[in-house]
Amino acid sequence: MENRTIKKSFRFTNKEWIRIEKKCEISGLTPSQYFQQIATTGRVAKQNCLKEKQIYLGQIAMVGNNINQIARRLNSGEKVDIWMLQLLLKIEQKLNEAWLL
Numbered sequence: 001m002e003n004r005t006i007k008k009s010f011r012f013t014n015k016e017w018i019r020i021e022k023k024c025e026i027s028g029l030t031p032s033q034y035f036q037q038i039a040t041t042g043r044v045a046k047q048n049c050l051k052e053k054q055i056y057l058g059q060i061a062m063v064g065n066n067i068n069q070i071a072r073r074l075n076s077g078e079k080v081d082i083w084m085l086q087l088l089l090k091i092e093q094k095l096n097e098a099w100l101l
Contacts (some may be wrong), residue, residue, distance in 0.1 A: 010035075063091055 012020065024034045027044050037044045070084050 067091065 020031065020034070023044070024031050027034060029037070029044065034044060066087065070080060070088060073080055073084070
């Protein structure tokens, strides 16, 4: 990443600065990071949301792993335990619920 060498300053009213601080706190960013994102992308990605997405992606990967293991058993002609089928049904139900949200 390129070093930032240009420094600019801005003036705010006390009321404006309080609003900015709250937005920075909500987004999990410093004021400098907040303004850089606003200026370069026009929006702010919440850091907490990014961390949550990483957690969810990890969980989805584990579910995918489980599905692959079940599929391997089915494709190899092995018997599949009832709990595996129940797991697949629960996964399908949760995916359908999430899709509707």
